[in-house]
Amino acid sequence: MSPPPAANPDRLLPADPGTRSIARELLARVEDLPIISPHGHVDAAMLELDTPFPDPATLLVSPDHYVTRLIHASGVPLERLRMGGATAVEPRDTWREFAKAWPLFDGTASGYWMRDSFQHVFGLSKEVNEENADALFDELDAKLQSPAFRPRQLFKNFNIEVLATTDDPLDDLAPHAAIAKDPTFTGRVLPTFRPDAYIKFAAAGWAGRVEKLIAVAGDGMAGYAGYIRALENRRRYFVEHGAVSADHGVRTAQTLRLDAVTAATLFDKACRGEATAADADVFEAHMTYQMARMSVEDGLVMTIHPGVFRNHHTESFNRFGADTGHDIPFAVSYTEALRPMLEDFGTAQGFHFIPFTIDETVFSREIAPLAGFYPSVYIGAPWWFLDAPDAMLRFRSAVTETAGFSRSSGFIDDTRAFCSIPARHNTSRRIEASFLARLVAESRVSEARAHEIIVDIVDAAPRRAFKL
Amino acid sequence: MSPPPAANPDRLLPADPGTRSIARELLARVEDLPIISPHGHVDAAMLELDTPFPDPATLLVSPDHYVTRLIHASGVPLERLRMGGATAVEPRDTWREFAKAWPLFDGTASGYWMRDSFQHVFGLSKEVNEENADALFDELDAKLQSPAFRPRQLFKNFNIEVLATTDDPLDDLAPHAAIAKDPTFTGRVLPTFRPDAYIKFAAAGWAGRVEKLIAVAGDGMAGYAGYIRALENRRRYFVEHGAVSADHGVRTAQTLRLDAVTAATLFDKACRGEATAADADVFEAHMTYQMARMSVEDGLVMTIHPGVFRNHHTESFNRFGADTGHDIPFAVSYTEALRPMLEDFGTAQGFHFIPFTIDETVFSREIAPLAGFYPSVYIGAPWWFLDAPDAMLRFRSAVTETAGFSRSSGFIDDTRAFCSIPARHNTSRRIEASFLARLVAESRVSEARAHEIIVDIVDAAPRRAFKL
Amino acid sequence: MSPPPAANPDRLLPADPGTRSIARELLARVEDLPIISPHGHVDAAMLELDTPFPDPATLLVSPDHYVTRLIHASGVPLERLRMGGATAVEPRDTWREFAKAWPLFDGTASGYWMRDSFQHVFGLSKEVNEENADALFDELDAKLQSPAFRPRQLFKNFNIEVLATTDDPLDDLAPHAAIAKDPTFTGRVLPTFRPDAYIKFAAAGWAGRVEKLIAVAGDGMAGYAGYIRALENRRRYFVEHGAVSADHGVRTAQTLRLDAVTAATLFDKACRGEATAADADVFEAHMTYQMARMSVEDGLVMTIHPGVFRNHHTESFNRFGADTGHDIPFAVSYTEALRPMLEDFGTAQGFHFIPFTIDETVFSREIAPLAGFYPSVYIGAPWWFLDAPDAMLRFRSAVTETAGFSRSSGFIDDTRAFCSIPARHNTSRRIEASFLARLVAESRVSEARAHEIIVDIVDAAPRRAFKL
Structure with missing residues (x-):
């Protein structure tokens, strides 16, 4: 009898027994290392205030568009998932929809993470299904109300050393400051500067937001000059509050001076x-281009996340808002697009630039060659739809032969689903072990070096790329 | 001694013994299920009339551009393959060309299907080669003249439950009607509405064809209004004759209102x-866009097959006609192209839209994310050049982590080569078993669920996607 | 204890024991066959004069932009690698930089080749590292000064049968002529016609170069007519000196009449x-297009290498010249671009056209379908960043199911690093054995045929595609 998938200590490791045994040893080197999460979307205030989590549906289903999208595709309206603040149904009903849809998640990354956290974070007694939906809702709900499941306790259990949030340039970062001063909280919770809404003319409310930005931080200057000054000032404010990076949800990778x-x-x-x-x-x-220039000056690592058509379905956007499951990737290119920026800053001392992509064709064709020459370019880990076991293996296969292991950013969980963080990092570690084990089995890397490399990938790479 | 490849019961299953043993069990669940073929190019009249098949070359070589193309690439002129009605050489000579070229097919999908049908449909006594070409021609020819190899008997032997054809909008569908009324024929043979030649201005004879369409079915209306009305009417006629889908060989995936x-x-x-x-x-x-609107109204499943440069070599087209081996794919995109249509119909009740592609880069980047949100979008199975073992594994790997197993169309053989139908479906089933077996071996799906999933993929998915 | 990677006779072979044992037998068939290198960048004069090699850094590091780029990415300035003729540091210092950076090469193609040649060409006594950098420099230096490491002796040891160089159209090809006449030299060293610098208007010095070309070979004609005539004449000169192919570093694959x-x-x-x-x-x-027309007339095989943004970083180009590690690929397409040429010459008797690509998306989508129809089109082997174990496996998987094994060019080392030639060809042979072994293990090709195919791929294919 095999153990249930999530309980199998060999889960995700390669099937070939010889390779699996190499992978097991590699995994053992890193499985218990602290979590470094240099890019994500957890709310700092939750950790500051140690707010108890809400019911299971409100915690695990409604806010996670990775999860709601597939349920929606099966025919369940978004209101039944309490998206965008909808309250027409009870959380328990939303949970029932989830339990009914649970078999749809087999083979998906989200399904893997959820099963992993049901097993290892929540210790659920049974597999989710339509019949036991109510019982599991109650079981989870009871746990979530207990002190053992408060954010700070989980943060500690998860062995998180660094957690970066993503923040509005005008955010006062008070929660980050409070956490930093709190001697009872040992982890680092860092803000990330994310100015998209102040840059994209078409973002709803752009003009008013920019006006406020200039008023608050423009040093009395007006117009474009005040705007640039204000962005520089707010970046400095973020640096003072511990930020190590600035993130940019650009439409394409185009740069222009x-x-x-x-x-x-x-x-x-x-x-x-x-x-x-x-x-x-x-x-x-x-x-x-300007953000790169500022990064060269103030030292913030620059990350970009291009190539996603946001809010593809207007009706769903109008009714339920952004981040409701219909952001759809499209083809992007980096070689010509990044050139104006790399011409000027590609070899600038201390500049770190991390391009992410959901168009996996660019890994071997563009990103690995760029990162294999420019000291500033680090290869962004597989992102969003590509943050999944097979896609991560394809990523390593696509970039390693050109750029080796030293040019990657390290794993990024990019999540707002706090409870999935350990599952996501653990998945990544298992896949790194699997990939390296194959290289060892094929005599492409010595076993001794593989042991060094996996520690470097998991622990040193994110510290190096994100200047932690 | 290994058995010859086509006789090996483990053919196509993964090499790793543990994974293979899981795959074997999964395959056993579905290997004997009836064939559901919701999209293809077999001629309904052949089944109506139970016409005996012609000689082996005229049956298996000349009409199959998957086969003739590679022989042509090796230097054999198309006339020697009796393409486009050429009769300068005897069928036996064409068969000799095929036998001589047979080693070129090693590793190809067509070679695999042919070997499989030589073994399992025709029970050939020897491997094809130049020396025994004549003997095998005679052996096949004799079999093809026997009652056991009549179309209806093979249809029964192949265990085909549903077979869809592809038809001109003005086709009277008499063969389909005759088959439906025939109590001795138990399978379903369904027409498919394919209006390309009435839509593409550049199609030879477009104007005359459209004129006739309007005259026949335009309810007395003229011009564009009559054209739209006539298409609606002919679709209704197809629905009345059992059609479940309309197919569109569009140049790109662009939609526009x-x-x-x-x-x-x-x-x-x-x-x-x-x-x-x-x-x-x-x-x-x-x-x-209009066809999607009509599908929402009349319920026909909508399939599109974009991204192929038809008749790339004009001289070959002029001499031998269309479908002679030089249709060459190019890059396509769906995210922006489909948006006008999905904005209006993406969540429409009962609408089923199945995009196919030969540009495999869009599987992970665009199609899986679209099908993972829109209830109307089903992922088209690997098509044409991608309908092959490795490509099918890449397909599953590319789409599953985002969209799971429930959003796929199920296998489509898309063939005019009737005798290859069992080989094609069997290939697909073996690859599904192989893919799932790996997920089980890597503890990503439980073995029990994998058994449910493979039955769903093979049997329920095409019924669901095609409303059968 | 496993042997060190480069000493393992099973290196690169698949981990699964059954598949590995099939691969081992396949490899044994071809491992000792002579090397046929129909495209590369070795200097013919070096073989003519049998010039002793310089010190290890000047031989193995500075001229190899595959190697210097990754060291540069780690933060070492190009002058410390003695790029572009820089002499500010000693070769020994450059070697120390290389030794320090050596761990960065784990998992890369360059690292694999270097380790392989350290083991099998140079018989180094230790692994490279920072501590033994000086000792290994001295060990290599001593060997390189010995007669056993002269170019002609290595050429013989490497078992090279044919080696093509790449040459300027106005080159007098004296070294090739001298080698051909030399009875003590048994290999064939063939020139390749490479006219890029006479075609690209933007190439520095284009006008002067073209003026000289017309003066030397234009048969007294002037302007464009003289230019075309001169190119034709110089191609003829190359043919007379043994050339079998012309190579074109085009920006895109576009053709136009x-x-x-x-x-x-x-x-x-x-x-x-x-x-x-x-x-x-x-x-x-x-x-x-014109070059294709000339190839049809004079029989030179035509190869193209499109899709690379040359000299991406202007400052590095200005200081260190071309080929210094910042040539970055971009997306290309072939289907429409090649059509004007293939319309006219695609089925021309004796025309051989070999498209290469670094955009691997075109392998399954465009190149395999083209080569699967046009007798003139041979699939270029994986090139540059794709000339690596995993990428070569992806290549075979992408093209074989459509085009089989007969339509490929055979392996091309494309290198200026003479000492890496055996490692590169050996890598390719191991990967071909690995790919075929999987097809045998999955009953897709019989073992007997696989033994024929691997000999065909390694030995017959380059002779066939390059008319050797």
């Missing part, structure tokens, strides 16, 4: 509400 | 022979 | 220094 007059003209046009979509693209490319 | 006046203007321009290539693209995109 | 007047107009514009970047692209596409 406009002169200040041209940039200001576009900016003013947008302030008057007259900018076209093409203007917005040009300005965004210019600002990506 | 034009107002009726703009569409009519383009249509009239084309009728006058004045439409440009750009006009044709716009009109085709508009009609793809 | 301009009439002579239009082409001449562009040419004249470029001579006046007035051509735009768009003009240059059009002219290059036209010349790719």
Whole structure:
């Protein structure tokens, strides 16, 4: 009898017995290392206040668009999943929908993480199914109300050493400051500067937001000059509050160096509400270049996440808001797009630039060759739809032969699902062990070196890439 | 001694003994299930009339451009393969060319299917080679003249439950009606509505064909309005004759919602022979949208097959016609292209939309994310050049981690080679078993669930996606 | 205890014991066959004069941009690697930088080749590391000064039967002629016609170079007509000196048939220094077509290497010149781009056209389908960043199911690193054995046929594709 998948200590390791045994040893070297999470979307206030988690559906289903999307695809309306603040159904009903849909998640990354956390975080007594949905809801609910499942206790159990959040440039970062001063909290919770909503002309409320930004942090300057100054100032504020990186949800990877007059003209046009979509693209490319320039100056690591068509289904967006499961990737290119920026900053001392992608064709074709030459370029770990066992193996296969193991960012969980963090990092460690074990089995890397490499990948790489 | 490849009961299963043993059990669950073939190109009249098959070359070589293309690449002129009605050589000579070229097919999908049907359909006594070409021609020829090899008997032997054909909108579907009424024929043979030749301005004879369409089915209306009405009427006629789907060999996946006046203007321009290539693209995109609208109304499942440059070599096209081996794929994108249609119909009740692709980069990047949100979108099985063991494994790996197993169309053989149907479906079942076996071996899916999933994939998925 | 990776006779073979044992037998069939290298960048004069090699750093590090790039990415300035003729540091210091960076190469193709040649060409006594850098420098240096490590002796030891160089159209090919006449030299050293610098308007010195070309070989004709005539004449000169192919480092795969007047107009514009970047692209596409036309006439095999953004980092280019590690691939397409040429020459008697790519998405989508129909098209082996174990396996998986094994070019080492040639060919043979062994283990190819196929791939394919 095999153990249930999530309880199998060999889960995700390769089937071939010889390779599996190598992988097991490699995994043992890193499985218990602390978690370093340099990019994600957990709310710092939750950790500051140690707020008890809500019921299981509100914690595990409604806010996680990785999970709700597949249930929606099976025909369940988003309101039944309490998306976008919908309250027409009870959390228990949402949980029942989830339990009914649970078999759909077999083979998916989300399904793997959930099963792993049901087993290892929550110690659920049974597999989820339609029949025991209510019982498991109650079992989980009871646990979530107990002190053992408070955020701070879980943070400790999860062995998290560093956790980065993602924050609005005007955020006062009070929770981060409070946590940093709290002697009872030993982990590092770092903010990340994310200025998208102040850069994309088409973002709802852009003009008002920018006006406020300039008023608050523009040193009395107006217009484009005040805007640039204010962004520089807020970045400095973030650095003072422990930030190590700035993140950019750009539409494409395009960069562009406009002169200040041209940039200001576009900016003013947008302030008057007259900018076209093409203007917005040009300005965004210019600002990506500017953000690199600021990173060179203030030392914040720069990460970009391009190539996603956000809010593909307008009706769902209008009714339930953003992040409701219909952000769809498209093809991107980096070689020509990044050139204006890399020409000027690609070899700049101390500059770290981490491109992520969901278009996996660029790993072997563009990103590995770029990271294999430019000291500033680190290869972003597989992101979003690619943050899954097979996709991670394809990633390593695609980049390693060109760029080796030293040029990667290390694992990024990129999640708002706090309870899934250990499962995600554990998955990554198992896959790294699996990939390296194959290279050892094929005499491409010595076993001794593989043991060094896996520790480097899991522990040193994120510290190095993110300057931790 | 290993058995010859086609006789090995473990063929296509993974080499690792533990994984193979899991795969064997999974295969046993589905190997003998009836064949459901919801998309293909077999001629219904052949089954109506139970016409004896012609000689082996005319049956197995000349009409199959998967086979003739590789022989042509090796230097054999198409006339020697009796393409496009060429009769300069005898069928036996064409068969000799095939036998001589047989080693070229090692490792190809076509070679695998042919070997499989030589073994399991025809029970050939020897491997094909140049020396025994004549003897095998005679052996096959004799079998093909016997009652055991008539179409209806093979249909029964193959255990086909449903077989869809592909038909011209003005086809009277008499063979389908005759088969449906025939109490001695137990399978379902369904027509499929394929209007390409009435939509693409550049298709030879477009204007005359459209004129006839409007005259026959336009309810007395003229021009664009009559055209739309006629298409609606003919779709209804197909539905009445059992059709469950409409298929579209579109150039790209672009969709577009034009107002009726703009569409009519383009249509009239084309009728006058004045439409440009750009006009044709716009009109085709508009009609793809219109076809989705009609599918929402009449319930026909909508399938698209974009991204193929048809008739790449003009000289071969002029001499031998279409489907002679030089249709070459190119890169396509779906995320932005499908949006106008999915905005309006993506969540429409009962709408089923199945995009196929030969550009495998879109599986993980676009199609799985789309099918993982929109209830209407089912992932088309690997098509054409991708309908092969390794490509099918890449497909499952690319889509499953995002969309699970429930969002796929199920296997489609898409073939005019009737005798290859069992080999194709059997290949697919073996690959599904292989993929699932690996997930079980890696503790990603429980063995019990894998047994449920493989039955779902093979049997329930095509029924679900195609409303059978 | 496992042997060190490079000493393991099973290195690169699949981990599964059954598959490995099949692969071992397949490898034994081809491991000792002579090396056929129909495309590369070794200097013929080195073999003519049998010049002793320089010190280890100047031989193995500085000229190899596969190696220097990753050291540069780790933060070492190119001058410390003695790039572009820099002499500020001693070779021994460059070697120390290499030794320090050596762990970065684990898992890379370059690392594998270097380790393999340290073991099998140089018989190094220890693994490279920072501590023994000096000792190994001295050990290698002493060997390189001994007669056993002269180019001609190594050429013999490497068992090279054919080695093609890459040459300027105006090169007098004296070294090739001298080698051909030398009875003590038994291998064939063949020139390759590479006219890029005479075709790309933007290449530095284009006008002067073209002027000289016309003066030398234009048969007294002037302008575009003289240019075409001169290219034809120089190709003939190459053919007379044993050339079998012409190579083209085109920007994209675009081909175009301009009439002579239009082409001449562009040419004249470029001579006046007035051509735009768009003009240059059009002219290059036209010349790719013209080169195909000439290949049809003079029989030179035509190879193209498109899709690389050369000299991505201008500052590094200005300081250190071309080929210094920042050539970065981008997405390309072939289906529409090659059509003008294939329409006219795709089925021309004796024409051989070999497209290479670093954009691996085109293997299954475009190149295999093209080579599976056009008798002239041979699939270029994995090139540059794709010339690595995993990438070669992906290549075989991507093309074989469509085009079988007969349509590939055979392995191309494409290297200027003479001492790495045996390692590169050996790697390829091991990967071919691994791929075929899997097909045998999965009953997709019989073991007997696999033994024939591997000999065909390794030995017959390059002779066939390159007319050797």
